[in-house]
Amino acid sequence: MIRGTALLRQATRAFASWPLAAPRTVSIIGAPQQFGQPRGGVENAPKLLRQAGLAETVANLDWRVNDEGDVDMQTTQDVAGPLRHAAQIGHGSRKLMEACVKAHARGNFVLTLGGDHSVALGTVSAALKARPSTKVLWVDAHADCNSPSTSPSGNAHGMPLAFLLKLVQSSELGTASSAFAWLDDVRLAPQNLAFVGLRDVDAEERKILLRLRERGAFVSTMHDVDRRGIGHVVDTALDHLGDDGPLHCSFDVDSCDPLIAPATGTAVRGGLTYREAHFLCEALAATGRLGSLDVVEVNSALADPVGAKATVDLAAGLVASALGAVIL
Numbered sequence: 001m002i003r004g005t006a007l008l009r010q011a012t013r014a015f016a017s018w019p020l021a022a023p024r025t026v027s028i029i030g031a032p033q034q035f036g037q038p039r040g041g042v043e044n045a046p047k048l049l050r051q052a053g054l055a056e057t058v059a060n061l062d063w064r065v066n067d068e069g070d071v072d073m074q075t076t077q078d079v080a081g082p083l084r085h086a087a088q089i090g091h092g093s094r095k096l097m098e099a100c101v102k103a104h105a106r107g108n109f110v111l112t113l114g115g116d117h118s119v120a121l122g123t124v125s126a127a128l129k130a131r132p133s134t135k136v137l138w139v140d141a142h143a144d145c146n147s148p149s150t151s152p153s154g155n156a157h158g159m160p161l162a163f164l165l166k167l168v169q170s171s172e173l174g175t176a177s178s179a180f181a182w183l184d185d186v187r188l189a190p191q192n193l194a195f196v197g198l199r200d201v202d203a204e205e206r207k208i209l210l211r212l213r214e215r216g217a218f219v220s221t222m223h224d225v226d227r228r229g230i231g232h233v234v235d236t237a238l239d240h241l242g243d244d245g246p247l248h249c250s251f252d253v254d255s256c257d258p259l260i261a262p263a264t265g266t267a268v269r270g271g272l273t274y275r276e277a278h279f280l281c282e283a284l285a286a287t288g289r290l291g292s293l294d295v296v297e298v299n300s301a302l303a304d305p306v307g308a309k310a311t312v313d314l315a316a317g318l319v320a321s322a323l324g325a326v327i328l
């Protein structure tokens with residue numbers, strides 16, 4: 001049990017029937033992807049989140065739960081190139097996309113448990129294929145919009161938005177480009193994207209972010225949270241995205257401060273507090289339009305057991321808030 005039972009009993013905000021079908025059902029999809037970054041352990045997060053009682057928590061919020069198991073993300077031989085593990089990422093993400101599209105097509109809320117943040121290649125493309133008017137809230141310390149030629153590391157978890165926004169040239173992928181051909185008809189428009197939580201942006205990404213802002217993306221940083229408060233930032237982000245489409249939230253736990261989420265691969269000081277993170281998820285639930293959510297980059301191998309448990313429990317609790325858990 002992740003939150004107190006008294007809290008759970010009061011939970012359940014009414015979700016609008018659209019874009020979801022009745023009876024409202026959450027598809028839980030495990031995406032144990034680890035090839036988007038170099039640190040082992042992130043592939044265990046789906047199992048740990050399930051062991052933390054996620055399905056029970058969701059069921060207590062008056063959702064039906066369909067646990068669809070894990071997608072096999074380890075699919076093929078690797079090829080060398082500027083994008084590390086390109087073939088694994090491309091083919092694994094396509095399989096995840098297909099699983100998510102099926103869940104969307106049944107009218108379910110699609111909850112994906114990463115894995116590293118490259119899983120958003122599959123989840124966001126699925127949301128856009130199944131529900132084309134989907135808007136995306138990207139909650140992250142990092143902008144994840146490097147392409148293989150601008151990335152300092154070559155790690156795919158820093159690139160999913162570059163692919164989704166069509167900033168990656170197929171020539172950058174070399175022989176691996178065919179592994180990403182399924183993304184050809186996917187395009188996230190900048191005006192349908194909002195960033196919250198940014199605070200670690202490299203020089204090339206700064207240029208990309210400023211261009212995205214000019215092209216209509218909502219780009220906020222922790223500075224905005226400091227100045228205006230999380231309520232203002234989230235309200236402005238949601239206003240920017242408009243009220244005419246389902247919402248997809250891609251939540252990287254490194255958006256949260258390492259004090260509350262130490263077990264993650266690229267922790268950065270100065271992040272969201274416990275309440276700021278929960279507020280954001282509660283505000284998303286309150287729109288009644290959240291149709292899909294990713295929780296990514298929980299890596300229990302990167303903290304002591306207390307920190308690992310705190311991070312897993314935080315992630316599970318944020319899922320509860322995004323699915324309607326409220327204080328009163």
Ligand SMILES: [Mn+2]
Binds near residue numbers: 142144252
């Ligand atoms: Mn990320």
